[in-house]
Amino acid sequence: MQPFHNRVTDLFGIDYPIIQAGMIWASGWRLASAVSNAGGLGIIGSGSMYPDVLREHIIKCKAATNKPFAVNVPMLYPDIDKHIQIIREEKVPIVFTSAGNPKTWTNSLKEHGIKVVHVVSSSKFARKAEEAGCDAVVAEGFEAGGHNGREETTSMVLIPAVVKAVKIPVIAAGGIYDGRSMLAAMVLGAAGVQMGTRFVASEEASSHDKFKEAVMHANEGDTMLMMKKLTPVRLLKNKFFEEIQNAELRGAGTDELKTILGRARAKKGMFEGDLDEGELEIGQCSALLNNILPAAAIVHQIWSEFNIALKQPLTRN
Numbered sequence: 001m002q003p004f005h006n007r008v009t010d011l012f013g014i015d016y017p018i019i020q021a022g023m024i025w026a027s028g029w030r031l032a033s034a035v036s037n038a039g040g041l042g043i044i045g046s047g048s049m050y051p052d053v054l055r056e057h058i059i060k061c062k063a064a065t066n067k068p069f070a071v072n073v074p075m076l077y078p079d080i081d082k083h084i085q086i087i088r089e090e091k092v093p094i095v096f097t098s099a100g101n102p103k104t105w106t107n108s109l110k111e112h113g114i115k116v117v118h119v120v121s122s123s124k125f126a127r128k129a130e131e132a133g134c135d136a137v138v139a140e141g142f143e144a145g146g147h148n149g150r151e152e153t154t155s156m157v158l159i160p161a162v163v164k165a166v167k168i169p170v171i172a173a174g175g176i177y178d179g180r181s182m183l184a185a186m187v188l189g190a191a192g193v194q195m196g197t198r199f200v201a202s203e204e205a206s207s208h209d210k211f212k213e214a215v216m217h218a219n220e221g222d223t224m225l226m227m228k229k230l231t232p233v234r235l236l237k238n239k240f241f242e243e244i245q246n247a248e249l250r251g252a253g254t255d256e257l258k259t260i261l262g263r264a265r266a267k268k269g270m271f272e273g274d275l276d277e278g279e280l281e282i283g284q285c286s287a288l289l290n291n292i293l294p295a296a297a298i299v300h301q302i303w304s305e306f307n308i309a310l311k312q313p314l315t316r317n
């Protein structure tokens with residue numbers, strides 16, 4: 001397939017504007033390098049990695065691909081300074097930051113020649129990311145899995161709003177899982193797409209097989225945005241979800257919610273495969289997925305579907 005050129009492929013030096021989201025417990029070096037080798041941009045999700053683990057994943061990723069790859073850094077991470085230092089030392093070319101103020105790290109990363117992209121859920125935060133000097137933004141809509149914005153703006157509204165608000169390239173995320181949804185996002189003005197849920201359902205994702213199977217069985221309405229009083233997160237419904245939902249319905253405060261949440265729930269669910277007690281973060285488009293594929297096949301299939309959809313007359317709909 002012919003490489004494609006636009007602002008996102010040129011910024012990252014990749015063949016197709018297809019980006020795999022950096023997800024805790026799912027995206028290590030295997031997934032990131034497979035996506036990058038296939039012509040997309042693979043991202044290591046550092047939020048679930050201790051600093052020495054992150055370094056190991058970066059080193060393995062560099063050995064597995066000579067293509068560009070990125071690291072996602074959630075700013076809530078407790079040892080963020082150590083992660084940033086490792087990213088600089090290991091000369092990671094691209095960083096995606098999320099869940100925090102883009103001013104904090106953008107300048108110092110850029111001084112080291114690193115391209116910086118920030119994940120936002122509103123045009124207000126997109127403008128802040130642009131002012132902070134970011135090279136691009138990810139506009140992540142309400143449909144997305146995991147951490148999400150409080151305002152519930154869907155991708156259909158968020159993408160054009162962010163495209164209008166900033167001059168830097170906009171990468172769309174939330175509800176995108178195939179070539180047609182990718183085309184829809186690009187028609188709304190995005191210059192690329194980031195997909196998480198689609199890549200959880202890949203052979204290389206480090207998520208537990210039981211979690212991947214649960215994702216395959218998800219139907220419409222099976223995920224919901226929870227814990228707005230703490231950090232809003234879209235979860236797949238299970239026993240833990242119901243505990244949180246019941247507490248929220250009876251008006252539980254942040255302390256009670258924190259107690260119910262406890263520690264390492266995400267690891268328990270997504271990495272250890274405890275489908276009852278664990279936290280299962282996944283996007284709405286899980287309802288539309290029905291196969292677990294190698295990451296390279298996902299990239300190639302989406303790019304081929306995108307090109308077919310681009311030529312399809314709408315009178316056929």
Ligand code: NDP
Pocket residue numbers: 022023024047048049050051072074075076077078079098099145146147262263264265266267281
């Ligand atoms: P918890 O506080 O419940 O647990 C911490 C988890 O992170 C444990 O499983 C722990 O592994 C692991 N961990 C990795 N590095 C460290 C460290 N330096 N200090 C302590 N624990 C560490 O947090 P969560 O599991 O809810 O979230 C962990 C991180 O992931 C946070 O930074 C959060 O912001 C981020 N996150 C990002 C998301 C995204 O969308 N990008 C979504 C959800 C969370 P172990 O059990 O082996 O000790």
